[in-house]
Structures are given as structure tokens and as C-alpha cells.
Amino acid sequence: MSVDPNHPDLSLEVAAADGEGLYTARPWQLIWWRFRKHRLALASLVFLIFAYTVAIFAEFVAPYSPTSIERLQTFVPPQVVRVWHDGAPHRPFIYELERTRDPVTARVTYVQNRENPIPLKFFVRGEDYKFWGIWRTDLHLFGLDDRRQKVNLLGTDSLGRDLFSRLVYGARVTLSAGLIGVLFAFVLGLFFGSISGYYGGFLDSSIQRLMEFIRSVPTIPLWMGLAAALPIEWDPLFVYVLITLILALIGWTHLARVVRGRFLSLRTEDYVMAARLAGASEYRVITKHMLPSMTSYIIAAMTLAVPEMILGETALSFLGLGLRPPVVSWGVLLQDAQNLRSISLAPWLLTPGLAVVTVVLAFNFLGDGLRDAADPYGH
Amino acid sequence: MLSFILRRTLWAIPTLIVVSFISFLIIQLPPGDYATAYAAELRNGGDYITEAQEEAIRTQLGLNDPVLLQYGRWIGNILFHGDFGQSFHWNAPVSDLIWDRLALTLLLSTLSLVFTWIIAIPIGVYSAQRQYSFLDYLFTVFGFLGKGIPDFLLALVLMWISFIWLNLDVGGLMSPQFEGQPLTWAKFVNILSHIWIPIVVLATGGAAGLIRVMRANMLDELGKPYVETAYAQGLSERQVVWRYPVRVALNPFISTVGWALPALFSGDVITAVVLNLPTTGPLLLQALKMQDMYLAGSFILILSVFTVIGTLISDILLAWSDPRIRYA
Numbered sequence: 001m002s003v004d005p006n007h008p009d010l011s012l013e014v015a016a017a018d019g020e021g022l023y024t025a026r027p028w029q030l031i032w033w034r035f036r037k038h039r040l041a042l043a044s045l046v047f048l049i050f051a052y053t054v055a056i057f058a059e060f061v062a063p064y065s066p067t068s069i070e071r072l073q074t075f076v077p078p079q080v081v082r083v084w085h086d087g088a089p090h091r092p093f094i095y096e097l098e099r100t101r102d103p104v105t106a107r108v109t110y111v112q113n114r115e116n117p118i119p120l121k122f123f124v125r126g127e128d129y130k131f132w133g134i135w136r137t138d139l140h141l142f143g144l145d146d147r148r149q150k151v152n153l154l155g156t157d158s159l160g161r162d163l164f165s166r167l168v169y170g171a172r173v174t175l176s177a178g179l180i181g182v183l184f185a186f187v188l189g190l191f192f193g194s195i196s197g198y199y200g201g202f203l204d205s206s207i208q209r210l211m212e213f214i215r216s217v218p219t220i221p222l223w224m225g226l227a228a229a230l231p232i233e234w235d236p237l238f239v240y241v242l243i244t245l246i247l248a249l250i251g252w253t254h255l256a257r258v259v260r261g262r263f264l265s266l267r268t269e270d271y272v273m274a275a276r277l278a279g280a281s282e283y284r285v286i287t288k289h290m291l292p293s294m295t296s297y298i299i300a301a302m303t304l305a306v307p308e309m310i311l312g313e314t315a316l317s318f319l320g321l322g323l324r325p326p327v328v329s330w331g332v333l334l335q336d337a338q339n340l341r342s343i344s345l346a347p348w349l350l351t352p353g354l355a356v357v358t359v360v361l362a363f364n365f366l367g368d369g370l371r372d373a374a375d376p377y378g379h
Numbered sequence: 380m381l382s383f384i385l386r387r388t389l390w391a392i393p394t395l396i397v398v399s400f401i402s403f404l405i406i407q408l409p410p411g412d413y414a415t416a417y418a419a420e421l422r423n424g425g426d427y428i429t430e431a432q433e434e435a436i437r438t439q440l441g442l443n444d445p446v447l448l449q450y451g452r453w454i455g456n457i458l459f460h461g462d463f464g465q466s467f468h469w470n471a472p473v474s475d476l477i478w479d480r481l482a483l484t485l486l487l488s489t490l491s492l493v494f495t496w497i498i499a500i501p502i503g504v505y506s507a508q509r510q511y512s513f514l515d516y517l518f519t520v521f522g523f524l525g526k527g528i529p530d531f532l533l534a535l536v537l538m539w540i541s542f543i544w545l546n547l548d549v550g551g552l553m554s555p556q557f558e559g560q561p562l563t564w565a566k567f568v569n570i571l572s573h574i575w576i577p578i579v580v581l582a583t584g585g586a587a588g589l590i591r592v593m594r595a596n597m598l599d600e601l602g603k604p605y606v607e608t609a610y611a612q613g614l615s616e617r618q619v620v621w622r623y624p625v626r627v628a629l630n631p632f633i634s635t636v637g638w639a640l641p642a643l644f645s646g647d648v649i650t651a652v653v654l655n656l657p658t659t660g661p662l663l664l665q666a667l668k669m670q671d672m673y674l675a676g677s678f679i680l681i682l683s684v685f686t687v688i689g690t691l692i693s694d695i696l697l698a699w700s701d702p703r704i705r706y707a
Contacts, residue, residue: 213394218682220645221663222405225679228667229408311529315649318531319664334532338653343539350539353532361527 031296034373041369044362051359055171059129062165063143063151066328068127070150070160072099075346076110078155078163085117093117094144094151118146155348157336166328167352173329174310175359177244181309182302184248189255190298194286196256197263204260211253219250223312227321236327243322247312251305258301262294296374304367307360314356330356384695391691395684402679403450407672412442416670417467440467453673457680464673468666473677476662481681483552484651484658487574488643491581495639496632498586503593504625507601508616518590525587530646534580534653541576551655577654581646585639593628600624633696640689644682 025033036042054061079094095112102109124143130136144151154163196207226246230239266272267290275289316322317331318338325332330352336342337349414437421428437443441452456462463473506515552573557566600606601624609619644659651660659678666675 209390209394213397215641217398217401218641218644218648218679218686220648221679221682224648224664224667225402225405225675226408228670228675229405307527314529315531318529319649319652321664321667337535340538340542343535344542347539350532350535353529353535356529356532357524357527361523364523364526 031373035369038369038372040365044365047362048366051171052175054168055175058168058172059131061141062168063126063140064162064165065127065129066166066169067326068161073150073156073160074158076152076156078348079152081120090117092120094120096149118144118149120151121145154351157349163348163351166333167355170328170330170333170352173327174313177313178306178310181244181247182305184245185252185255185305186302188248188252190259193256193259194263197260198286211256214250214253220315222250223316224321227316240323243313243316247309251308254305255301258297262297263290266290266293300367300370300374303363303370307363310360383698387691387694391687394687398683398687399454399680402676402683403453405679407446414442463677466671466674468669468671473674477677480657480659480662484647487577487647487658491578491643492639494578494582495585495589498582499589499593503590504597504620506594507597508620522587522590525583530580530584531649531653533583534576534650537576537580538654552657577650577656580650581643584646585642596628597624600627633693633700636689636693641686
């Protein structure tokens with residue numbers, strides 16, 4: 001069987017198949033082979049990469065600015081992009097919307113004008129924006145040439161702001177808050193967990209008590225208490241950092257528990273003993289010998305911690321104690337959907353909730369897959 | 380056994396002290412105090428209030444004293460007189476405001492816990508018995524969904540669905556016409572038609588996790604020799620499963636009662652805000668926003684005390700039900 005050595009994927013496949021490669025494969029290769037078998041986790045990984053890419057290029061992907069108000073287009077229902085017009089295929093387009101009022105209830109309704117398809121264009125010039133706050137441009141991924149009509153894939157809110165654009169911008173805040181929160185939690189958890197697991201004894205039991213204590217306090221009331229302490233007039237960016245810090249202050253215990261458990265079991269391994277006998281310092285034993293062998297576990301635990309952070313941010317912002325407008329996050333967007341009246345009037349305001357659920361599920365699946373793959377030498 | 384209970388109880392005391400101090404500190408954290416918030420509210424309403432008047436309010440309420448002194452006064456009154464202080468905003472003793480709501484929160488949490496178990500135990504057992512069957516996959520999906528949906532979102536969606544399709548009037552604990560009426564059959568039914576949403580919402584998240592735990596434990600137990608022995612002796616599947624492995628697999632349910640409580644209280648806060656229930660949630664939220672410090676602090680304190688007690692009880696229950704871990 002001939003193998004093209006320049007095709008890494010193929011050679012891995014063969015190496016994995018003929019057994020010999022299995023013994024010489026590096027740990028990360030083994031982890032990857034195992035992870036790949038977990039279809040759902042793989043799909044989640046792809047989805048999350050997609051979501052984060054969209055969030056990174058939010059200004060470009062979103063057709064409009066998240067704050068541009070359109071007085072005459074409030075509560076526009078989601079528009080469907082069609083490819084079939086007048087019994088014949090057509091390039092992607094939407095129908096023109098006409099604003100009318102219900103003669104009985106005086107409620108604003110929108111009627112599609114089936115005569116007039118407006119083609120959806122890609123890479124159009126639209127509203128000005130500063131990409132990542134640096135380059136000034138007006139290029140958008142998609143949009144309409146017609147300036148009076150707007151394409152609202154997910155409809156608009158009470159001020160006529162495009163929900164799709166807001167969702168895309170909100171993704172940037174919410175998704176990054178999850179990662180940054182986990183990063184803080186990771187630093188705290190790694191620090192306390194490694195000390196606790198490595199030294200044991202009194203330090204261990206007092207850190208254990210501290211963790212038990214934090215776990216025994218109802219999270220949301222505590223989060224609310226801390227978040228309510230942030231003054232409204234502070235800079236939104238600063239509040240954002242503090243909120244993630246608050247989420248991390250309570251969320252680190254889970255990571256610390258994982259780290260501690262691993263440390264306790266690794267402490268008695270022969271190679272750790274060998275390193276210590278060879279005269280390595282405590283710091284070196286921990287960072288060079290013990291931590292690398294638990295990286296995969298830590299990554300899995302971190303992945304499972306992200307959704308908690310995202311849910312926390314969403315819940316706090318939803319209650320009005322977390323991020324506040326004009327910052328756009330998914331929790332802030334859901335504030336608009338707080339009461340029955342607005343949901344029954346405009347159910348599409350719940351789509352940010354759908355986004356939260358999908359991302360949280362994807363992180364859970366990914367974390368499960370990683371956890372199964374984390375120990376490539378087991379079984 | 381007695382010494383174990385004693386030791387655990389003694390451990391709870393320092394925890395409670397720390398809990399109370401932290402609840403108090405949280406209240407102190409925001410810049411400004413109730414006097415500032417009160418003055419701002421008056422000014423918004425068009426009233427005029429001078430700096431001196433503001434200062435007078437502050438002195439009158441003892442807000443200028445050192446934090447430790449304020450804390451000591453607060454906790455002392457609670458311990459010796461059962462007095463949680465005065466709610467500034469409601470101008471009423473905190474105790475008058477909170478007990479009804481706390482009782483309802485406890486009731487809701489307990490009902491949800493029971494409901495969680497009613498769902499989780501049979502489903503977990505079934506999923507383990509018929510591993511990889513269609514229903515097992517279905518419950519797995521349900522489990523992941525339950526973990527992924529935020530409480531408030533589930534509450535909103537259920538509220539919307541029952542409003543649109545079931546034509547129920549939702550939100551609140553009962554329909555307005557029953558407020559303040561004596562308890563009748565009609566009122567009871569009306570409350571039931573309202574209360575199922577929060578119970579389902581609160582139970583879903585916990586049930587999702589417990590189903591997984593129950594299933595995993597059952598799978599471990601089902602393969603053990605004693606199960607085979609029971610089968611060999613001719614017992615039916617139902618007798619075998621429910622009499623032996625289920626009892627072992629139930630341990631995590633007992634040991635996690637303590638953790639279920641904080642989760643339920645947390646969930647209750649948000650769910651209650653969405654559904655406009657007269658539980659602790661909405662009042663706590665309002666108190667925090669108003670910096671009504673004694674009210675908010677008392678809420679956080681009492682909720683935390685409940686959880687500490689809950690953990691204690693579940694530890695003791697666990698030691699009672701499983702002698703292997705008693706002296707660990």
C-alpha cells in the first residue's frame with residue numbers, strides 16, 4: 001500500500017490502522033484519533049469555530065450597525081431569503097415590505113409586496129464602520145443595494161434595530177466573556193488546585209473548606225449581590241471585565257477540584273519521584289513534570305466550564321445586573337423578551353436565547369468528547 | 380455516628396459565620412449607601428433634599444459607623460432578637476417582608492426537588508436497563524437540552540406556549556381574582572395551574588444531570604455478581620432491579636441534596652423574576668438595585684443558611700444510608 005508521506009491526514013490514518021504507528025504515535029495524535037470518533041463533538045467543534053469566526057468578524061458579517069435605529073421598521077418579522085420568484089428560479093432575494101396598520105387594532109403590520117423582488121447582494125457597500133476599531137470601511141458580507149429597504153434575517157426590535165446584526169455583535173461579547181471568565185477561573189483553579197493537591201495536609205484541608213464554602217452558597221444571589229455593586233456610570237468595558245471576574249470568582253472551584261484530583265494521583269507516580277530524587281525544585285516538578293501530563297484533562301474541564309460562564313453572563317444581563325445597554329450581549333438582547341406581551345407580539349426576540357442554547361450545547365458536547373479522549377492510554 | 384454528626388455540625392458553624400460576614404460585605408460593596416440611593420430617588424421625583432439632610436439620614440440610620448460595628452449590630456440583633464433590621468425602602472421590618480416569600484421559595488424548591496426525583500429515578504433506571512435503546516437516546520437528548528437551556532429562557536418559552544396554545548393566564552402564583560381570598564377548591568386548582576411552570580423549569584436542569592448519574596451508577600451496578608445471583612435465584616427483572624441495584628445507585632441522590640438546594644434557590648430567583656412569583660427572587664433583585672442593604676443581606680444570609688443546613692442534612696443522611704463512608 002503506497003502512502004503519500006506529504007499527506008499528513010492519510011499517513012495518520014494508515015499509521016493508526018497498521019498498529020505499529022499506534023505505539024509510536026505522540027499523545028496528541030492519539031487524543032485526536034480518539035476525539036475524531038466522537039462525531040457530535042467534532043460537529044460541535046466545527047460549529048464553535050464558525051461561531052467564533054463570525055464573532056471576530058462581527059462588523060463585516062452584520063449588515064447593519066447594532067445601534068442604528070429605524071423608526072419606520074419596528075417589529076419587522078424575520079424575512080425569508082427566497083430563490084424562487086414567479087415560478088422561476090431567481091438569484092437570492094427578499095420581497096419588499098410595505099408597512100400598514102391593522103384597521104381594527106391600529107397595530108403596525110408588514111405586508112410582502114410579491115411584485116418586487118429585491119436581490120440580496122454579497123460584498124456590498126453599506127454603513128460605515130471601523131473594523132476592529134482600526135480600519136474605516138463600508139464593506140459588508142451581504143446586504144441590499146436599495147437604501148430604503150433593509151434585510152432583517154431575524155426581524156427587528158422595538159426600535160427597528162436589526163436583530164441579526166445585534167445577535168452577531170452580541171456574540172462577540174457573550175462568547176468572549178465565556179472564554180475570559182474561564183481563563184480567570186483557570187488561573188485561580190490551577191493555583192489553588194495544584195497547591196492543594198501537591199502539598200496536602202493543612203493547606204489542602206483549608207482550601208477544601210474554602211471550596212466547599214463557595215459551592216454551598218447559592219450562585220445567582222451571590223452573583224447578583226456582587227454585580228449589583230458595580231456602579232452604573234462605570235465604563236462598559238470595565239464592567240465587562242469585572243463581570244467576567246465575578247463569574248470566575250465563583251466558578252473556579254470545579255477546575256480546582258479536577259486539578260487537585262489529578263495532582264493527588266500523579267504525586268505518587270514513579271516519574272515524579274524520579275524527578276524529585278534527581279534534585280528538581282518543587283516549581284520544576286510541578287510545571288515541567290506534572291502539569292503537562294494533565295493538560296488534556298484541564299482542557300476538557302475548561303471546555304465544560306465555558307457554558308457555565310456564558311449562562312451566568314446571560315442570566316445576570318437578563319436581570320439587568322450584568323452588562324447594560326449600549327453594550328450588546330445575548331443577555332442584554334434577551335432583556336427585550338422579558339415579558340409575555342413582547343414575546344407574543346414578536347416571538348423572534350427569543351432568537352438570542354436559541355443562540356445561547358446552541359452554543360452551550362456545543363460546548364457541552366465538545367467537552368464530553370474531549371473528556372473521553374483526554375486519556376489516550378486508558379482502556 | 381453521633382460523633383460524626385457532631386463533627387459535621389461543628390464544621391457548619393464557621394461556615395455560617397463566614398456566610399453571614401460575606402452577605403454583609405456584599406451589601407457594603409456598592410459605592411454610596413442607602414442614603415445616596417434614597418436622595419437620588421427623591422430628586423428624581425422632583426423633591427428637594429440638601430446634603431445636610433442626606434447626612435442626617437445617614438447618621439440616623441447609623442451608616443457612618445465602621446463596617447465591623449454595623450455588622451456586629453446587625454448579626455447581634457438577628458441572633459438575640461430575631462430582628463433582621465429595617466428595610467429602608469419598604470419602611471418595614473425585614474422579618475415582616477421575607478418570611479412569607481421564603482416559605483414559598485422553600486415550598487417551590489421542595490416540590491421541584493421531589494419532582495426532579497420522580498422524573499430522574501425511573502428514567503435513569505430505564506435508560507440503564509435498556510441501554511442504547513431509542514428511548515435511552517431520547518432521554519440523553521433531553522438531558523443535554525435540560526442542561527443547556529437557561530432557567531429563565533425555559534420559563535419564558537413555557538409561559539408563551541401555555542399562553543398561546545393552552546390559553547392559560549400565566550405569571551404570578553394565582554389569577555388576580557383569587558388574591559386575598561380564603562383558600563377554596565377553585566383557588567387551589569388555580570394555583571396548581573400556575574405553579575407547574577416554575578416547578579417544571581426548576582426541575583428540568585437538576586433532572587437532566589441526575590438522569591445521567593443514575594444511569595451511570597445503574598450500569599455499574601447491573602454488571603455485578605450479586606445481580607446475577609438474584610437473577611439465578613429466579614427473581615423477576617422488576618424485583619431484581621428495584622430491590623438491589625437501585626438502592627445502591629440512589630446514593631448520589633442523597634449526597635447531592637445539599638448541592639441541589641443552592642441550584643434550586645439560584646434558579647428560583649431568576650424564574651420568579653420572569654414569572655412574577657411572590658418568592659424571594661423579585662424582592663431580592665429589587666433590594667439589590669435599591670441598595671436596600673438589610674433586606675438584600677438578610678435574603679442572601681437566609682438562603683445561604685438554608686443551603687448550609689441542607690448540605691449538613693445530606694451529609695448525615697449519606698452517612699446513615701451508606702456505612703462505608705461514615706468515618707471518611
